[in-house]
Amino acid sequence: MVLNDRIVAFSELGLFLTQFKNTGYENISNVKCNPDFFDGMVQKIQSAKHYNGWFTEENVVFSLSQWANTLTKNNIENWISNYSTEKNVSKVIGIIMAGNIPLVGFHDFLSVLISGHRVLIKQSSNDNQLLPYLASCLIAIEPRFNELITFSNEKFTDFDAIIATGSNNTARYFEHYFGNKPNIIRKNRNSIAILTGNESKEQLEALGEDIFRYFGLGCRSVSKLMVPQDYDFDLFFKSIYPYKDIINGAKYANNYDYNKAVYLMSNYKLLDNGFLMLKEDESYGSPIATLFYETYASQDELQKKIVLNKENIQCIVSNDFSANSIDFGKTQYPLISDYADNIDVVEFLTKIN
16 A cells, blocks of 8 residues: 555545534535444544543544644645655564554554554553544555554554553553664643733633543643742633633543642642633642642743643643744644654654664
């Protein structure tokens, strides 16, 4: 199978995903795998929350929509044209996936297959329903993928390289077991927003999307604010009020109640609006329903802190604080060329001997 065949197959999968939007589902007649997969996809979306209570229908469809927008022929061609993949000798690439948000491992899955390799996948039990179904759809579109995709619950034994995503704790085990093979091992990362006090209400409202999408469980979710000394949070709280209904989710509400009780018993000072708590803390990974914040005295001081802690940070949301800053409200809209931990997976895959 040549590169163009793989591009066409994934773009057809993208076309399939365009039918599933939060405004409704539409069965489009010219989509190849619809007769066998459309109704089943609807069922997978609607039943996702029964396997993982965090996977609401809205968030699952949001993830599918982002991949629908990404998996166009032009997008894939423009992305992969930066690499020399046709020289690759097909290898078996193991992927150990996280399960914090829907389809969190899809980019690795795409990267391995589009590069001409075979993929061996171990999924988290928290997210093991959607990808196998989409893989079956992909195989229906291009049957030659059938020999290139394997899902396994067993310990990996026969592979040439590994891509593993987990916590700081599990990363130690990954390094022990897979350190003798070419590898990408990802640890905990979180995203931050840098505020100056000059942000508009619209920007701060957009920031709510970065904070609350996927209940804040993604590495691209903003879990911490960096604010000037004596920052007034009044406009921030007013701006994020439209997201108040998140507290109606039982799992989110339970975490809010639990974490609030812990903080109060520990006599921590909190800012609280009834669905989000702000706690001053130097850490980057905040618990659910909590947003950490830290103050800075100058831009230079802040820049030094960020450089020192760059291994903990996935995205930076700001008004042009740095060349890599992301606009407010855009952390959950990554480009196909955006890589977790800023490690170029495709470049890694082209160098495996």
